[in-house]
Amino acid sequence: MKALVSILVLVITGCGSKESQQKPSYYTSVEVQTILEDSISIRAIEIIGNDVAFAANNGVYGLYNSKTGGWRNNVQKYDTIIPEFRAVASTSTDFLMLSVGNPALLYKTGEKGSMELVYKEEDEKVFYDAMAFWNDKEGIAMGDPTNDCLSVIITRDGGNSWKKISCDNFPKSEEGEAAFAASNSNIAIKGNNVWLLSGGMKSRIFHSEDRGVIWKVYDTPLLQGAPTSGGYSMDFYDEKNGIIVGGDYTKPDENTKNKAITADGGKTWTLISNGKDPGYKSSVRYVPGKEGKEIIAIGFTGIHYTKDAGMSWDKLSSEAFFTIRFLNDSVAYGAGKNRIARLKFNRE
Numbered sequence: 001m002k003a004l005v006s007i008l009v010l011v012i013t014g015c016g017s018k019e020s021q022q023k024p025s026y027y028t029s030v031e032v033q034t035i036l037e038d039s040i041s042i043r044a045i046e047i048i049g050n051d052v053a054f055a056a057n058n059g060v061y062g063l064y065n066s067k068t069g070g071w072r073n074n075v076q077k078y079d080t081i082i083p084e085f086r087a088v089a090s091t092s093t094d095f096l097m098l099s100v101g102n103p104a105l106l107y108k109t110g111e112k113g114s115m116e117l118v119y120k121e122e123d124e125k126v127f128y129d130a131m132a133f134w135n136d137k138e139g140i141a142m143g144d145p146t147n148d149c150l151s152v153i154i155t156r157d158g159g160n161s162w163k164k165i166s167c168d169n170f171p172k173s174e175e176g177e178a179a180f181a182a183s184n185s186n187i188a189i190k191g192n193n194v195w196l197l198s199g200g201m202k203s204r205i206f207h208s209e210d211r212g213v214i215w216k217v218y219d220t221p222l223l224q225g226a227p228t229s230g231g232y233s234m235d236f237y238d239e240k241n242g243i244i245v246g247g248d249y250t251k252p253d254e255n256t257k258n259k260a261i262t263a264d265g266g267k268t269w270t271l272i273s274n275g276k277d278p279g280y281k282s283s284v285r286y287v288p289g290k291e292g293k294e295i296i297a298i299g300f301t302g303i304h305y306t307k308d309a310g311m312s313w314d315k316l317s318s319e320a321f322f323t324i325r326f327l328n329d330s331v332a333y334g335a336g337k338n339r340i341a342r343l344k345f346n347r348e
Contacts, residue, residue: 055085176201183323199230247280
């Protein structure tokens with residue numbers, strides 16, 4: 001366990017590549033190399049340096065060493081409870097993982113060679129969906145409402161303690177509004193900004209420009225009105241340009257009102273490729289260093305790619321995944337049912 005903890009506290013390093021000065025090249029195919037196979041469902045992964053960490057159901061969590069190709073995995077229990085983790089995050093010194101369901105359990109790498117419980121919340125309605133950090137000290141996690149608003153907890157001390165925002169200081173939820181713990185990507189952070197994405201009977205964007213102090217809420221044009229509909233994933237390329245995807249996972253082929261972009265920091269959204277593929281997607285990410293034009297969207301229906309900011313999409317693979325994170329502009333990690341894979345995107 002000590003070895004795992006020492007690896008999990010690696011400093012995150014940048015891996016971006018310089019823009020080519022030649023004629024632009026675009027993705028034409030993807031090579032999928034499975035690096036972990038296990039009977040678990042993995043919806044939350046985090047790039048740490050050149051490696052990838054995860055936490056999943058059955059209490060399983062671990063880290064892949066890209067140099068050796070080996071894994072260090074462990075199981076986290078709480079008394080007789082075996083948690084299901086669907087949210088992870090990291091700072092330059094710690095790895096954190098948050099469970100869904102009651103009780104909510106948030107762990108971080110500790111000083112004693114084991115994961116330490118830093119937050120616990122007991123409520124029959126508790127269900128946390130995603131987690132992210134602005135910097136080494138300040139982080140945020142979001143979940144379904146337990147009272148009149150989304151559950152939002154914030155740390156200002158590197159994850160050692162967390163405080164839940166009062167509904168007096170957060171926009172009220174509408175009936176049936178919640179969120180989806182599909183890919184740990186209901187939260188996006190750029191600079192001091194943070195955006196939260198809800199779904200279900202109502203799909204909206206909650207935005208703060210001051211790291212979670214003051215909040216505003218904006219409507220989206222996404223499909224909504226059913227418990228399984230709405231926004232599932234979000235990413236921002238910069239403080240102005242972002243994308244949301246989703247749909248209804250029970251109707252994965254439906255491709256209307258399931259993709260939208262913003263150019264004003266999330267205040268207004270415009271549907272893209274409406275009535276055209278792809279249909280339902282659970283995770284979306286901008287390709288690093290490509291000026292917000294190239295985007296990958298994944299789900300259990302395969303991997304789709306756009307080179308024109310979502311106006312048109314190509315299907316690169318039928319391989320199924322729940323979530324994706326980029327290492328650089330040609331390599332990403334994808335996770336899903338029973339596996340994690342290294343994705344090598346090829347250009348021409």
